[in-house]
Amino acid sequence: MTDPALSPAEYDAIADAAAHWCMRLHADDCTPQERLAFEHWLDAHPLHVSEYEAMLEIWDVAGNLPRPEPVAVPMMQAKPRTPWRTIGIAATVCAMVLPLAAYSGWNLGWLPNSYQHFETTDNVRQITLKDGSLVELNLGSELTYSNYKDHRQVTLKKGEAFFSVNHDTHHPFIVKAAEGKIRVTGTQFNVWMYEDRVKVNLIEGSALVSSIDDQPGDGLRLGPSMQASYGHGDFMPQVSQTYANDTSLAWRSGKLVLDDLALNDALPLINRYLETPLMVADNSTGAIRIGGTYNIRELNSLVTSLPKVLPVYLTRNKNGNPVLNSIPQRSPKS
Known part of the structure; x- marks a missing residue:
C-alpha cells in the first residue's frame, strides 16, 4: 500500500527537519541521544532519506557554508525534485546557518539561483544547462551545475564532458575537476577526469587552467588545439599541443x-x-x-x-x- 501524496506544507516540514539534523549532526555538542533520534527520524519515512541526502548535496554546492560530518544513510530511490524545490531547501539551510542568508544568499554570492544535477550510466547524453550552454556527457559521468551571481559553476564529479559554453564576459564559466579548475567565458572544450588526473582539450576560444583551485593568478592560458593535464600534487598543469589526428573525442560518436x-x-x-x-x-x-x-x-x-x-x-x-x-x-x- 502506498502512502498518500504529501501536501506542500508537509514537504516543507520534512525539509526543515532535514536541515535541522544537518546542523545538529555538525554541532560539537551533538549528543548520542540526538544521533539515535536522527536514526529513528531517518527510518520513519522514505522521503526523509532523500531530503537529508539533498541537504548534504546543497552543502556541497554552497561551499561557503559549513559541511556536516558524513552520516551513513541507506541507499533509496529519491523522488524527483523540481528546481524551485531544491532552491527552497538551500534557503532553509541558509536560514538556519546564517540569519541574513535566507534573503541575501544570492546577492552575497553564497547560493545559486539555479542548480542542476546530471549523471550517465551506459549512454552518452546531451544536456542543456540553465544558461543555454550545451554539454555532452560520456558514459559513467556525473556533474552538477550552479548559477551564482558572479559566475557559472560546474563540478565534474567523475567521467568526461564536452562543453559548448555560451559566451558571457561578465559571468565566467568555471569547471571544477579534481583539485583544479578550468575558467572560460565562452568556448568549446573537453574535460576528462580519471582517478586523480584531469585532461583538458581546448577546441576553440581560450581557457585558463589551474591545477589547484585556490592557486594564485589566473592559471595557464590555453589556445585552440592545445591541451593541459594535471594531477594530485602538481603545482602547475602540463601543457602540450594537440595533434591533427587526435582521436580523444571519438567517444562523442x-x-x-x-x-x-x-x-x-x-x-x-x-x-x-x-x-x-x-x-x-x-x-x-x-x-x-x-x-x-x-x-x-x-x-x-x-x-x-x-x-x-x-x-x-x-x-x-x-x-x-x-x-x-x-x-x-x-x-x-x-
Whole structure:
C-alpha cells in the first residue's frame, strides 16, 4: 500500500527537519541521544532519506557554508525534485546557518539561483544547462551545475564532458575537476577526469587552467588545439599541443580509438568504461602495443578477447581485477 501524496506544507516540514539534523549532526555538542533520534527520524519515512541526502548535496554546492560530518544513510530511490524545490531547501539551510542568508544568499554570492544535477550510466547524453550552454556527457559521468551571481559553476564529479559554453564576459564559466579548475567565458572544450588526473582539450576560444583551485593568478592560458593535464600534487598543469589526428573525442560518436598504444597508456582509456579496472602484471606486459576502434558500450567484451589478439593471458588478483600477463617468448633452439 502506498502512502498518500504529501501536501506542500508537509514537504516543507520534512525539509526543515532535514536541515535541522544537518546542523545538529555538525554541532560539537551533538549528543548520542540526538544521533539515535536522527536514526529513528531517518527510518520513519522514505522521503526523509532523500531530503537529508539533498541537504548534504546543497552543502556541497554552497561551499561557503559549513559541511556536516558524513552520516551513513541507506541507499533509496529519491523522488524527483523540481528546481524551485531544491532552491527552497538551500534557503532553509541558509536560514538556519546564517540569519541574513535566507534573503541575501544570492546577492552575497553564497547560493545559486539555479542548480542542476546530471549523471550517465551506459549512454552518452546531451544536456542543456540553465544558461543555454550545451554539454555532452560520456558514459559513467556525473556533474552538477550552479548559477551564482558572479559566475557559472560546474563540478565534474567523475567521467568526461564536452562543453559548448555560451559566451558571457561578465559571468565566467568555471569547471571544477579534481583539485583544479578550468575558467572560460565562452568556448568549446573537453574535460576528462580519471582517478586523480584531469585532461583538458581546448577546441576553440581560450581557457585558463589551474591545477589547484585556490592557486594564485589566473592559471595557464590555453589556445585552440592545445591541451593541459594535471594531477594530485602538481603545482602547475602540463601543457602540450594537440595533434591533427587526435582521436580523444571519438567517444562523442560512441567510439574508442586506440592508435598503436602501449597497454600502460591504453588502460586508462579502456578502464573508464569498465566496472572493474583492467590491470597489467608488469612493465613488460604494459609495453605491449594495442590498436583498433571499439564501441564504448562493448568494452567488457574487449577484455576477454585480448588474449586472442595479443600475446597475453588473463588472471585475477586478490581484489578480483582482471590482470593481463605477457606470454613468455621461447628462445629459438640453437
